[in-house]
Amino acid sequence: MRVSTKTERIATLKRIGVDSSKHYLHVHGVDSGERVVLVKMLRREEFLAWAANIPKCVIGFEACSSSHYWARELSKLGHEVKLMAAEYVSPYRKSRKGKNDATDAEAICEAVGRPNMQFVTVKCEEQQSLLVLHRLRAGLVGERTAQMNRIRGLLAEFGIWIGKTVAKLENRFSKQAEELARLPLLAKTGIEWARAHWKMLDERIAELDRQINQVAKGNEAAGKIQKIIGIGTLTASAVTATIIDGKQFKNGRKFAASIGLVPSQHSTGGKAKLGRITKRGDSYLRHLLVQGARSAFVAARRRKPEKLTRLEKWMLTLNARVGYYKTLVAIANKHARIIWAVLAKGEAFDPKHGESQPT
Numbered sequence: 001m002r003v004s005t006k007t008e009r010i011a012t013l014k015r016i017g018v019d020s021s022k023h024y025l026h027v028h029g030v031d032s033g034e035r036v037v038l039v040k041m042l043r044r045e046e047f048l049a050w051a052a053n054i055p056k057c058v059i060g061f062e063a064c065s066s067s068h069y070w071a072r073e074l075s076k077l078g079h080e081v082k083l084m085a086a087e088y089v090s091p092y093r094k095s096r097k098g099k100n101d102a103t104d105a106e107a108i109c110e111a112v113g114r115p116n117m118q119f120v121t122v123k124c125e126e127q128q129s130l131l132v133l134h135r136l137r138a139g140l141v142g143e144r145t146a147q148m149n150r151i152r153g154l155l156a157e158f159g160i161w162i163g164k165t166v167a168k169l170e171n172r173f174s175k176q177a178e179e180l181a182r183l184p185l186l187a188k189t190g191i192e193w194a195r196a197h198w199k200m201l202d203e204r205i206a207e208l209d210r211q212i213n214q215v216a217k218g219n220e221a222a223g224k225i226q227k228i229i230g231i232g233t234l235t236a237s238a239v240t241a242t243i244i245d246g247k248q249f250k251n252g253r254k255f256a257a258s259i260g261l262v263p264s265q266h267s268t269g270g271k272a273k274l275g276r277i278t279k280r281g282d283s284y285l286r287h288l289l290v291q292g293a294r295s296a297f298v299a300a301r302r303r304k305p306e307k308l309t310r311l312e313k314w315m316l317t318l319n320a321r322v323g324y325y326k327t328l329v330a331i332a333n334k335h336a337r338i339i340w341a342v343l344a345k346g347e348a349f350d351p352k353h354g355e356s357q358p359t
Helices: 006-010 044-051 067-076 086-092 101-112 125-156 166-175 177-181 185-217 220-225 233-242 252-258 283-302 310-322 324-345
Strands: 013-020 024-031 036-043 058-062 080-084 263-265 274-277
Touching (some): 006 036, 013 036, 013 067, 013 101, 024 044, 024 101, 036 044, 036 101, 044 067, 058 067, 080 086, 080 101, 125 166, 125 233, 166 177, 177 185, 185 220, 185 233, 220 324, 233 324, 283 310, 283 324
Parallel strands (some): 013 058, 058 080
Antiparallel strands (some): 024 036, 263 274
């Protein structure tokens, strides 16, 4: 009986699962008969050269920070690359207690071959570049908040208490400088340095906002999304940078579910039990939509009753029934569905749509 060589086995490759780490990539490949023909570990700098010399096949990755880069490069080599959320891969791991890079690659290889698997659309460099600005901004905003709280805490040690708002903190520095001047020299020097760092963060955040706004102005889809009350430039820019095509989701609920804005389910015996929202997917986009929902709800409460749109009437009615926070989540879910419709159908949002229909 003739034993096939390693080269002959690789020539029969049909599907590959790749688990990527900082320095190494673990590869697990099978042929058309689902027989394992390849188990290999490669250094990061060797991977593309190796992939260029194997037969064109399906290659699966878990969606992570570098997976979109690998997908773009491997697609240039003629491979079909598919990305999956990590939570969809874990059920295919043979042993949860025996987790390692090799078993992860095997699980990815198994998952990518499932006919009903849901895949993540590969982002282009322009989208990832815009998301870099968003992630930097989010990090700087968090750092600014921490710096302001640090200043409040330090001043409290000298009997100076300041409210939580930015305006109150700034007012204390600008209008009550004499009180701060009485601090010991070392403490005053430290507080001034902390304030200068806070102002530097403000400037960098403002610069990132200018760049994001500039990109959003040239994006037609972002312009249409901003017509939704409560959706500003930041949210519209983040949505268009995250979603390549609205048609990648079957409907608006699928899009809302992808960012964790639908209730979790624990149903059995024909009885549906709904819990809190899943909070899966992109937490940054979910945060922006909830903040946008807050803005839309505040605007609805301030508007005169005779000028309320059908959507705003729904917000106020819902708030009376389920309360403030559940209303915000429901509005964010509604906004997500409207955004999907705008992106998938290419139509502008009409706030007066259905005005003649009952609320």
